[in-house]
Amino acid sequence: MQMRKQYILLFTAIVVPAVVMSFISGRYIFYRTIPAVIILNPSPVPFNLDNHPGEGSADAPVTLIEFSDLECRHSLKAHSTIKRILKNEKYTGRIKYYFKSYPLKGHTHAPLLGKAILAAGAQAKAAEMREALFTRLAVLTSENDTSYADVILQCAGALSLDTAVFRSAIVSDEMDSLLARDIADGKKHRVRATPTIFINGHAVVGAKEPIVYEAVINKFLSRI
Numbered sequence: 001m002q003m004r005k006q007y008i009l010l011f012t013a014i015v016v017p018a019v020v021m022s023f024i025s026g027r028y029i030f031y032r033t034i035p036a037v038i039i040l041n042p043s044p045v046p047f048n049l050d051n052h053p054g055e056g057s058a059d060a061p062v063t064l065i066e067f068s069d070l071e072c073r074h075s076l077k078a079h080s081t082i083k084r085i086l087k088n089e090k091y092t093g094r095i096k097y098y099f100k101s102y103p104l105k106g107h108t109h110a111p112l113l114g115k116a117i118l119a120a121g122a123q124a125k126a127a128e129m130r131e132a133l134f135t136r137l138a139v140l141t142s143e144n145d146t147s148y149a150d151v152i153l154q155c156a157g158a159l160s161l162d163t164a165v166f167r168s169a170i171v172s173d174e175m176d177s178l179l180a181r182d183i184a185d186g187k188k189h190r191v192r193a194t195p196t197i198f199i200n201g202h203a204v205v206g207a208k209e210p211i212v213y214e215a216v217i218n219k220f221l222s223r224i
Contacts, residue, residue, distance in 0.1 A: 047198070048185040051118075051178055052098050055127060056086070060096040062200055062220050067100050067186050069194040070114065071107035071148075076138050078195035078207040083131075085213055094221060099130055100182040102194055109148040111179060112170070113137075116152045118178045119169035120161060128159050 047065055066082060068075040086097055101114025113133060120129030132155040140151065156166050169175060189198065197204045199216045 045188060047098075047189070048181060049098055050181070051121070052100065054096050054098045056096040057093040058096065060094050061224055062091075062094055062217055063096045063098070063198075064217075065098045065100065065198040067102040067182075067189075067191045067194060067196045067198075069102055069104045069107055069110045070133055070137055071110040072104060072194045074207040075195045076134060078197065079134055080138075081207070081210050081213065082197065085210060085217070091217065095217065099127075100185065101179060102183060102186045102191055102196070103179075104194060112148060112152065114179050114182070115170050115175040116155070118175050119166055119172075120156070120159065122169050123161050123165065125159050125161060129155055129161075132158060 049065075064082070064086075066079065068079055070076075082097075085091060086095060099117070101110070101117060103110030103114055116133065117126050117130045120126050133151065136151045136155060140148075152170075153163070156163055186196070189196075189203070191203075193205055195205075195207060197213065199213065200220050202216060204212060204216060
């Protein structure tokens with residue numbers, strides 16, 4: 001009986017805390033194992049990056065391509081995370097970044113938002129329009145009187161775009177074609193949800209914590 005009590009005390013003192021600590025650290029361990037799985041499944045076909053000049057160093061060892069739906073709250077969250085990563089000094093000159101709109105079915109405003117970025121790109125302000133829209137849409141709720149179209153025009157004005165040219169471009173066949181090209185590229189790479197982030201061709205699906213994206217990025221950088 002005494003021996004059994006000693007075993008119970010030993011179990012309580014050592015095993016239980018170990019189990020608790022494993023549970024607490026499980027989230028970290030889980031996230032650290034995801035990139036190892038993703039890295040085994042790169043996209044086998046090249047991306048269509050025509051009309052997307054990209055941001056960052058041309059010879060960066062890591063290419064990050066974000067497929068996003070501006071009407072999707074998960075996309076808003078992921079883009080905020082990606083933006084912080086791109087601003088991190090340790091990645092300066094090491095990541096080339098591309099953004100592609102990928103409107104999901106049921107998001108009736110997403111195509112217009114995507115074309116707004118492309119139309120602003122005709123005036124060399126695609127990135128500025130993208131960030132302005134993400135900033136405004138992050139605080140847009142169903143209670144707001146402001147419509148998506150109003151937000152787009154307000155952003156265009158704030159960016160000092162030629163609004164007449166912008167209005168014409170956003171409803172043009174050219175913008176329809178460019179958006180359709182990005183959607184087709186997403187389908188070719190089996191994008192089924194937003195956000196989907198490709199890091200050197202390896203997909204990370206959904207809005208993740210920074211550690212997930214950084215683990216994949218760091219994996220590639222470690223190979224240099």
